[in-house]
Amino acid sequence: MEDIEKKSEYDQDVKNRLKRxxxxxxxxxxxxxxxxxxxxxxxxxxxxxxxxxxxxxYIVAKNLETCIRDAENEGESADEVIGEAIQMLVKSR
Structure with missing residues (x-):
């Protein structure tokens, strides 16, 4: 089931952006x-x-949004997820 979720992680909007x-x-x-x-x-x-x-x-923001919601639903802190997102953006520069 996790593979199915991963396949839909990137919506058509981001694919269209990259095609452009x-x-x-x-x-x-x-x-x-x-x-x-x-x-x-x-x-x-x-x-x-x-x-x-x-x-x-866009990809990082969408992923961050999903991860924060998942963490909140599981009663966990989103601080680690936010830190990872910041690191991804910093490394991309």
């Missing part, structure tokens, strides 16, 4: 192949990085 990032990366590679200006490539890379950062934050 994938499209951005492909576009950047095409720009590079076409010899586009560095400034334009860097601008698009920055946009892709920003989209990845937002996706990461």
């Amino acid at each position: 990032v994938e499209g951005q990366i492909r576009g950047i590679l095409k720009m590079m192949d076409e010899g586009k200006e560095c400034k334009d490539v860097v601008t698009q890379l920055s946009a892709a990085r920003s989209a990845m950062d937002r996706s990461l934050a």
Whole structure:
């Protein structure tokens, strides 16, 4: 049963976000192949990085929300879960 829960952990919204990032990366590679200006490539890379950062934050936030609710339902403190979420975000930078 745990495997079923894990499969649904990532909703379609986050998958769509990452598919857009994938499209951005492909576009950047095409720009590079076409010899586009560095400034334009860097601008698009920055946009892709920003989209990845937002996706990461979304995943961590959704996971944190679920873990806090689970901890509260089990009568446990959510402090450890919050600490883990903070560490995930800090390591991603």
